[in-house]
Amino acid sequence: MRTLRRIITTGVTMGIATTVALTTSLAGAGAATAAVRPLPDKSYGLSSYYGPRCMPIRSASTYHLGQDMSAKKGTPIKSVAPGTVIKAGSTPGFGQVVVVRSNANGGKVFAVYGHVIDGDKYVKAGKYVKRGQRIADVGSSGTSTAPHLHLEIWKGAYKGSGTTTDPLPWMKNHGASLTAGAAWANKRVVPSSCTYYTTTRVNLRSGPGTNYRVVREVRVNRVMTAKPGASSGVWRKVTRDGTTGWMHADYVSPGLTSLGTRYVEVNGLRLRSKPSTSGTALDTLNKGKAVKKIWPTSNGWVKVYVNGKQGFVAAKYLRY
Numbered sequence: 001m002r003t004l005r006r007i008i009t010t011g012v013t014m015g016i017a018t019t020v021a022l023t024t025s026l027a028g029a030g031a032a033t034a035a036v037r038p039l040p041d042k043s044y045g046l047s048s049y050y051g052p053r054c055m056p057i058r059s060a061s062t063y064h065l066g067q068d069m070s071a072k073k074g075t076p077i078k079s080v081a082p083g084t085v086i087k088a089g090s091t092p093g094f095g096q097v098v099v100v101r102s103n104a105n106g107g108k109v110f111a112v113y114g115h116v117i118d119g120d121k122y123v124k125a126g127k128y129v130k131r132g133q134r135i136a137d138v139g140s141s142g143t144s145t146a147p148h149l150h151l152e153i154w155k156g157a158y159k160g161s162g163t164t165t166d167p168l169p170w171m172k173n174h175g176a177s178l179t180a181g182a183a184w185a186n187k188r189v190v191p192s193s194c195t196y197y198t199t200t201r202v203n204l205r206s207g208p209g210t211n212y213r214v215v216r217e218v219r220v221n222r223v224m225t226a227k228p229g230a231s232s233g234v235w236r237k238v239t240r241d242g243t244t245g246w247m248h249a250d251y252v253s254p255g256l257t258s259l260g261t262r263y264v265e266v267n268g269l270r271l272r273s274k275p276s277t278s279g280t281a282l283d284t285l286n287k288g289k290a291v292k293k294i295w296p297t298s299n300g301w302v303k304v305y306v307n308g309k310q311g312f313v314a315a316k317y318l319r320y
């Protein structure tokens, strides 16, 4: 192992200048002070935690392998430890990513920085980076709803035989608590059940693969439940109407899918609880109101989503 000793100054932000000797390795006595926070203090919030969760967006994971740090687009990202860049550029899911390999306690540790703006703007694969060196900027590339840094810590290897670990205790153990530097933090709660909807007509299968038999077919926008973390690769274990099976993550969404926007043509159109004039009036819609069609039209009725409610309106009063 290459050991490059040098003198650095820390504690400046606290108004104290402490001179300590560190090595490029995370091993040994230096371990307690060997990492730095990847984002400037108070520039981020802890939004989504490591572990089982509900899919926040279609195709997203239900077992979160990293820690999400919500921050403004363009916030500079620093390498938490010195090491060698093994990946800088685009990758499925993250959009743009930087992966840095470091040494720790005789083993290898990989820090993964996901959803960045441009993975190879500052660094290239094979390049050595220093602790605290700018490696990318916060973005929202790939499967993401808003700008944030998705930080993963892998031990042993990146993917394959490697294993992930919760970045919060790992960073804290290396002297750079992410909690201490955060401007805010969401509550860390794992819900007991998740609610999802189908994004199209899709097969529910007996196992996590297209080689498993079809248990039933589920139409678009049907509600399903699932346990946080119940997945196998890109497959999600879901329950529809009491039947449990597996569905590809691309067809599972936490929200309803719009089948097109329609506009109300008359004033005083009732949104009904069922496809009949005997259905309870849930809302009254006026001319020009945009509604999301969420169900195929049948018997002259359309199921729509409007003002946060689902209900039925007569198709003849809607236009494209």
Ligand SMILES: [Zn+2]
Pocket (backbone or CB within 6 Å): 048, 064, 066, 067, 068, 149, 150, 151
């Ligand atoms: Zn994430």
